[in-house]
Amino acid sequence: MKASQIELYNFRNYENEKISFGDEINIICGENGMGKTNILEAVYYFSYGRSFRSSGREIIKEGQRESRIKLDFESNERNYEGEIKFLSGKRKEIYLNEVELKKTSQLLGNFICVLFTPDEMNIIKGMPEVRRKFCDSGIMPLRPQFIKELIKYRNILNQKTALLKQRNYSTLDIWNEKLAESGSKIMMMRNSYIERVLEKAKIYQNDISGGKEDLLIEYNPSVKMGENADEIKENFFNKLEEYKEKEKENLFCMVGVHRDEIDFSINGKNAKNYASQGQIRTAILSLKSAQMEIIKEESGSYPVMLLDDILSELDKKRRDFLISQIRGKQIIITCTDIENSFKSYNSNIINIKDGKVQKKRAASPISHPD
Numbered sequence: 001m002k003a004s005q006i007e008l009y010n011f012r013n014y015e016n017e018k019i020s021f022g023d024e025i026n027i028i029c030g031e032n033g034m035g036k037t038n039i040l041e042a043v044y045y046f047s048y049g050r051s052f053r054s055s056g057r058e059i060i061k062e063g064q065r066e067s068r069i070k071l072d073f074e075s076n077e078r079n080y081e082g083e084i085k086f087l088s089g090k091r092k093e094i095y096l097n098e099v100e101l102k103k104t105s106q107l108l109g110n111f112i113c114v115l116f117t118p119d120e121m122n123i124i125k126g127m128p129e130v131r132r133k134f135c136d137s138g139i140m141p142l143r144p145q146f147i148k149e150l151i152k153y154r155n156i157l158n159q160k161t162a163l164l165k166q167r168n169y170s171t172l173d174i175w176n177e178k179l180a181e182s183g184s185k186i187m188m189m190r191n192s193y194i195e196r197v198l199e200k201a202k203i204y205q206n207d208i209s210g211g212k213e214d215l216l217i218e219y220n221p222s223v224k225m226g227e228n229a230d231e232i233k234e235n236f237f238n239k240l241e242e243y244k245e246k247e248k249e250n251l252f253c254m255v256g257v258h259r260d261e262i263d264f265s266i267n268g269k270n271a272k273n274y275a276s277q278g279q280i281r282t283a284i285l286s287l288k289s290a291q292m293e294i295i296k297e298e299s300g301s302y303p304v305m306l307l308d309d310i311l312s313e314l315d316k317k318r319r320d321f322l323i324s325q326i327r328g329k330q331i332i333i334t335c336t337d338i339e340n341s342f343k344s345y346n347s348n349i350i351n352i353k354d355g356k357v358q359k360k361r362a363a364s365p366i367s368h369p370d
């Protein structure tokens with residue numbers, strides 16, 4: 001998976017820019033507020049059809065009516081051209097090789113990237129929904145039916161919640177049946193994904209920590225797992241039955257995959273409460289690296305790595321590990337100070353000044369640490 005060029009029209013603080021990427025390390029360098037993260041945001045759009053920033057800031061350049069981004073990329077030896085148009089009222093149109101996609105979900109899986117930002121620490125430290133999002137966004141590009149199931153589940157949940165709020169219970173059993181049917185499929189996919197991530201992340205955590213840290217990731221669903229889909233569905237429905245009266249009292253859905261937890265522990269202790277900053281950073285690196293390997297196994301090629309402001313956060317040991325992961329992958333990284341980061345690497349350097357892009361290529365040779 002390689003991004004070769006992105007074009008930005010009226011996207012955030014860019015008016016009209018074309019940026020070419022090299023096959024290996026691309027460094028977007030500039031002072032604060034110059035538009036470095038905006039470029040990563042644009043690239044990320046072609047993976048997930050949405051932004052990774054939770055802020056409500058507008059995508060369309062201030063004072064403009066429309067925005068457009070275009071990405072040329074290569075996936076499994078085929079060339080693609082993706083285009084996203086942002087129109088007023090948060091509407092957007094997505095094109096792949098000039099064909100308009102009916103649904104954002106059709107974009108997933110064509111161009112896959114994995115994002116590393118300091119915010120990712122929240123996968124361990126934050127609320128359960130951040131952990132569910134980590135898991136779900138890992139499955140999405142690999143299993144198109146997963147996002148369809150999530151949307152379906154969300155719709156059923158909304159309908160059921162509306163009925164509870166109206167105190168209208170006549171069709172509650174039907175909605176519970178539907179929730180159990182859809183929810184059990186989501187549980188199966190989450191469970192097997194977490195098992196795969198654990199298998200790999202455990203090895204990375206062990207390596208980075210010099211054999212000192214044993215990482216465990218446990219899927220703790222709101223409903224008891226079962227051996228097969230039918231058994232999970234039955235457990236799901238039974239738990240909904242059990243909570244029926246409580247849900248009527250509380251007017252919301254208390255059981256389901258929207259309440260699942262994913263627990264991380266290091267050396268047997270809950271990571272959220274006990275792990276040090278360094279141990280959490282190691283775990284995040286291990287998780288992301290595991291995700292990349294799974295993508296490679298499933299899709300045949302590595303995803304593009306997007307690193308936003310991450311190097312300054314890592315000590316030498318973790319930085320070396322990250323750099324050792326780069327081999328054979330494309331990486332797009334932002335930093336404010338090139339001198340202190342990838343000095344000795346042959347990189348495509350993209351300098352940004354006053355919201356404009358100027359490119360320069362570093363002369364120094366590649367030197368991967370062994």
Ligand SMILES: Nc1ncnc2c1ncn2[C@@H]1O[C@H](COP(=O)(O)OP(=O)(O)OP(=O)(O)O)[C@@H](O)[C@H]1O
Nearest residue numbers: 012013032033034035036037038058059060061062
């Ligand atoms: N819709 C918009 N129209 C015009 N400018 C915008 C828009 N949205 C964001 N910006 C501008 O983009 C700039 C921020 O870009 P970005 O977050 O990419 O900066 P950065 O280089 O990553 O900074 P830092 O190093 O602090 O992370 C800000 O100057 C902001 O005002």
Ligand SMILES: [Mg+2]
Nearest residue numbers: 036037308309
């Ligand atoms: Mg930034």
